[in-house]
Amino acid sequence: MADTGLAERVDVQAPASRRNVLGSVLSTLPWVLVIAALLVVWSRGSVPASDLARFGAYWVLALVLPGTLVHRALRGSRGNLPEDLGYGAATGLLLEIIAWALAAATGQQSLLRWWSLPVLVAFAAVPGLRRHWRVGERRPLPLAWHWGMGAVLLTVLAWGYTQWRMVPLPPAYGGYYQDVLYHLGLVQELTRAMPFELPHVAGEALRYHYLSDAHIASGSMITGISPAVVLLRLWLVPVIGTAVLLAAGLARDLSGAVWAGPVAALAAFTGTTVTLGSPVGASGEMPLSYASPSQTYALVPLLLLAGLVVDVARGRSLGAAWPLIPVLGLVCAGAKSSALPPLIAGLALTAVVFWWRKRQVPRPAVVALACLVAAMALGFRLFAGGGAGTLRVQALALLHFIAPYAETLGTGDGIWPSAPLPPGINDGGVLGWLLAFAVVAWWVLGQAPRWVGMSLLLDSGHRTDPAVWLLAGTVLAGAGATWVFQHPSISQIYFWMGVIPVGVVLTTWSLAQARAPWPVLVVPAVAGALAGLATAGTVVGFAVPRISRPGTPTTSTVEGWLRVLGLSAARYVLFVAVAAALAVGVAALWRRRVP
Secondary structure, eight states: OHHHHHHHHHHHHHHHHHHHHHHHHHHHHHHHHHHHHHHHHHHHTTOOHHHHHHHHHHHIIIIIHHHHHHHHHHHOOOSSHHHHHHHHHHHHHHHHHHHHHHHHHHTOGGGGGGTHHHHHHHHHHOGGGGGGGSOOSOOOOOHHHHHHHHHHHHHHHHHHHHHHTTSOOSSOOSOOOHHHHHHHHHHHHTTSOSSOBOTTSTTOBOOSOOHHHHHHHHHHHHHOOOHHHIIIIISHHHHHHHHHHHHHHHHHHHHOOTTHHHHHHHHHHHOOOOOTTOSOOOSOOOSOOSSOHHHHHHHHHHHHHHHHHHHHHTTOOOGGGTTHHHHHHHHHHHHOTTTHHHHHHHHHHHHHHHHHHHSSOOHHHHHHHHHHHHHHHHHIIIIIOGGGOOOEEOTTGGGGGSHHHHTTGGGGSOSSOOSSSOHHHHHTHHHHHHHHHHHHHHHHHHTGGGTGGGGGGGSHHHHTOHHHHHHHHHHHHHHHHHHHEEOTTSTTHHHHHHHHHHHHHHHHHHHHHHTOOHHHHHHHHHHHHHHHHHHTTSGGGGGSOOOOOSSOTTTOOHHHHHHHHHHHHHHHHHHHHHHHHHHHHHHHHHHHHOO
């Protein structure tokens, strides 16, 4: 009987064991496919196999592994390996910058490739740290999450390939975008010891937010790969992939819905503004930029910092992770000077709102706010201050770069007019103000998917959640700065580009709180995807006739552009109404079918 009982237990356990193995294989497969696709795409970009091996080893051993160990020690495990590795990669990038700064300050760049070794030895030798080599209390994510994230990463990879496939590796004749060559010069300069000089002007101190270039320089020095290959090919997709995992983790933490992670990640990094065939675009379409390494790189420390600040705003203890607040703040300031101010504004709004509601100072939030303000001030002094400060106040200056204004009232404004408003608005009288209002309203409509999450503030339950105020304030500050400041090269748009992932996370959170059946959510998702494809000029666009321009850039009129903007807005409203009607119809059918 004993033998029979044992056999029965083995028979019961065997199928369960096989299911676990099958589940592990199926959940690992999408990540393997992403890595394989990345290697193929890099190879098609003329990167030698030896460089691929060295760069892969660098990311695993010098970034992901030490970063994961340190992040688990400071913040704990997230209960699953993919998110642990994503947050670990972000922490590894932070540690690398610290190691690079120490090496550059002491002239010991030759030791930089070994910076992770003391970390790995410490976590192997110290008994209390050894447990961080394993995932903590397991909270596995469903199979659909793994495949969803794999699809998002493959989409990001496809975007990256489209950016670099027409950019040859040197030596080559051909046109390089000037900013890319500028960054290549910075990368070369940052392989040297401090103090740094502007590589294009001998003896001129370097004043720029250059930490993205420091990461690329570190990757080149550690691997021995040419800086041009790292800049033009290798660094981009892994850094974006890290930001994708951070955004997905933040969306899941806030909403409590597993599906929110892949949805937020996809919409945040590959979604674009919806213009539905209008000739007027909505500036600031995506948070990613191949030509601006600083913008793309800054998303990683910004999203990692946003997750910490959410916990602080909610009154949760950070414990040993508190030092990450000022350090990440300084790295954000040194990576992109536009990255930190919107988050500071969002945190300040949160502190004021909850002081007003409770009549007591939210001390953790105030301490974090002080740390970030100090980091921004120090970053201005160390990085982007001095002669690099070309930003100034001019409300609605973004109009200079949008066709309806630039081709009509803005033709006489000059390159950098010094005035509180673009001069053409007042010169145009009532029509000038009407055109300005119409363009801003169209921009707001085009960016609507990044705004609608603020609807959580209408719900009394969520209105008491500091995280909602934090994210909403951050998005509003990014948009406000974009329309309040002026820059001769439209760099004020980076205030908005930096907060796009934050806005999408907030929107995804609001969708999760709606608790609509999944078929209802699929309707606007499919409609949005089709609209995006139509906007991008794909074959879907043939079903959406384009709205004609009101003449050439030299013959268009204010009245003509007002008609175009009105027709564009009407088409947008009709599209939203149809999508909403379909969603309501699907919801009614679902309620009749499911008791």
